[in-house]
Amino acid sequence: MNASYASALPALARGLVTTFGVALAAMLLAVAIGFAAGIARSLVPRAVDLPILAAIEFARGIPLLVLMYFLFFGLPQLGWRTSSDGAAIAALAIYAGSLGSEIVRGAIASIARGQHEAAAALGLGRLQALRLIVLPQALRRMLPPFVGLFALIVESSTLASLIGVTELLQSIRNNVERDNALSLPLYLTALVAYFAINYPISLASQRLEKRLA
Amino acid sequence: MRDAAPQLERGFLLTVEIAVAGTVGASLVGALGAALRISESRGARFAATAFTEFFRNTPPLVQIYFLFFALPEIPGIGPALRLPSVVAATLGLVLHQGAINIEILRAGLGAVPSGQREAGAALGLSRFDQLRYVLVPQAVRISLPALGNNVISLFKNTVLVSSIGVLDLFGAANDVIAQIEVSAELFITVGIVYLVCVGLLGALFRALEKRAAVAR
Numbered sequence: 001m002n003a004s005y006a007s008a009l010p011a012l013a014r015g016l017v018t019t020f021g022v023a024l025a026a027m028l029l030a031v032a033i034g035f036a037a038g039i040a041r042s043l044v045p046r047a048v049d050l051p052i053l054a055a056i057e058f059a060r061g062i063p064l065l066v067l068m069y070f071l072f073f074g075l076p077q078l079g080w081r082t083s084s085d086g087a088a089i090a091a092l093a094i095y096a097g098s099l100g101s102e103i104v105r106g107a108i109a110s111i112a113r114g115q116h117e118a119a120a121a122l123g124l125g126r127l128q129a130l131r132l133i134v135l136p137q138a139l140r141r142m143l144p145p146f147v148g149l150f151a152l153i154v155e156s157s158t159l160a161s162l163i164g165v166t167e168l169l170q171s172i173r174n175n176v177e178r179d180n181a182l183s184l185p186l187y188l189t190a191l192v193a194y195f196a197i198n199y200p201i202s203l204a205s206q207r208l209e210k211r212l213a
Numbered sequence: 214m215r216d217a218a219p220q221l222e223r224g225f226l227l228t229v230e231i232a233v234a235g236t237v238g239a240s241l242v243g244a245l246g247a248a249l250r251i252s253e254s255r256g257a258r259f260a261a262t263a264f265t266e267f268f269r270n271t272p273p274l275v276q277i278y279f280l281f282f283a284l285p286e287i288p289g290i291g292p293a294l295r296l297p298s299v300v301a302a303t304l305g306l307v308l309h310q311g312a313i314n315i316e317i318l319r320a321g322l323g324a325v326p327s328g329q330r331e332a333g334a335a336l337g338l339s340r341f342d343q344l345r346y347v348l349v350p351q352a353v354r355i356s357l358p359a360l361g362n363n364v365i366s367l368f369k370n371t372v373l374v375s376s377i378g379v380l381d382l383f384g385a386a387n388d389v390i391a392q393i394e395v396s397a398e399l400f401i402t403v404g405i406v407y408l409v410c411v412g413l414l415g416a417l418f419r420a421l422e423k424r425a426a427v428a429r
Binding site: 057058061062063064065066067069070073074075077078151154155156158159161162169173176180181183184186187188190191194195198199202 | 266267269270271272273274275276278279282283286287369370371372373375376383387390396397400401403404407408411412415
């Protein structure tokens with residue numbers, strides 16, 4: 001490797017750290033949103049469920065980049081200043097959280113009816129039944145798709161580069177801008193780096209799914 | 214906002230064109246890749262699996278940048294690979310969404326009970342006819358919900374083409390914002406257009422699933 005490529009590496013390492021920071025923050029929030037909305041949807045009557053469902057469909061249906069631009073460029077127009085990091089994390093969390101809520105709701109719904117009924121027969125309330133009987137079983141089923149969701153967040157975190165977050169992809173773009181001769185090696189590095197992160201994660205998700213099935 | 218209407222309209226048409234071309238391309242990639250993954254040749258299976266895993270596990274935005282910025286820099290053949298931005302962007306979507314289609318169809322083929330193929334063989338159907346008349350129709354039916362989601366995901370990902378200067382709906386909206394003024398209103402309008410399209414696509418696929426469903 002030539003010296004110029006090597007000199008780009010420290011910036012790439014910093015970008016990688018930012019990528020993980022953004023992805024982990026978004027993942028934590030997405031898990032929180034996913035559990036809150038997913039459990040709420042499993043408990044509330046249909047009429048109350050509708051607005052939650054509408055919010056989820058909205059978050060899933062709008063392109064992530066449009067949401068991110070709205071949070072970063074649009075909200076300040078409405079008088080609410082946002083930072084690029086904050087807007088990126090929030091948009092990723094809202095999008096992934098909407099998918100997470102489907103994971104949680106689906107896992108809860110997949111636990112056999114008899115389990116809910118047995119809990120009721122034991123005199124447990126609905127919340128108690130959920131906490132003591134249903135959720136412990138449902139958690140196992142949620143694990144593989146949540147691991148897969150993290151890979152999706154890492155992949156989608158590249159969009160943060162478009163609102164000025166210097167994550168891995170943006171640090172690569174900056175270095176290509178400085179020296180166009182690095183275009184091929186650096187973009188190859190980007191492909192390889194993201195593959196090296198996401199392939200093991202999706203493998204782990206598939207393995208877990210097989211093991212827990 | 215009114216002055217911007219023709220620009221946005223052209224952008225929307227381009228978005229639809231990219232989405233249609235991308236869906237056709239990704240379907241072809243999916244069909245070809247899935248065929249290779251169940252072929253008898255080890256080499257073909259390995260190549261198709263490697264393709265699937267690589268393009269599924271790398272971000273579409275990075276693929277688009279690679280095709281647009283890095284390909285022309287390959288020594289020797291590079292200049293011949295200088296793609297127009299709209300082609301590079303659509304190709305990136307085709308590779309990513311196509312790889313996901315391969316995985317969906319492979320899983321669908323795997324989900325058809327093996328007795329079905331054996332019954333086809335017992336009826337004297339050739340290997341190709343077993344695929345054509347027995348396996349593929351059932352596999353596609355099983356895969357339909359996932360294939361539909363992937364079309365919707367491709368439609369949403371068309372906004373990425375704006376990142377290399379293609380004036381799709383989102384690119385046109387950003388152009389308007391750069392020329393005239395930043396407006397939250399414009400983002401909201403554009404967002405609603407995407408939401409409506411996604412909703413329509415969702416309804417279309419649910420109707421398709423209903424039609425394809427077989428009473429058991």
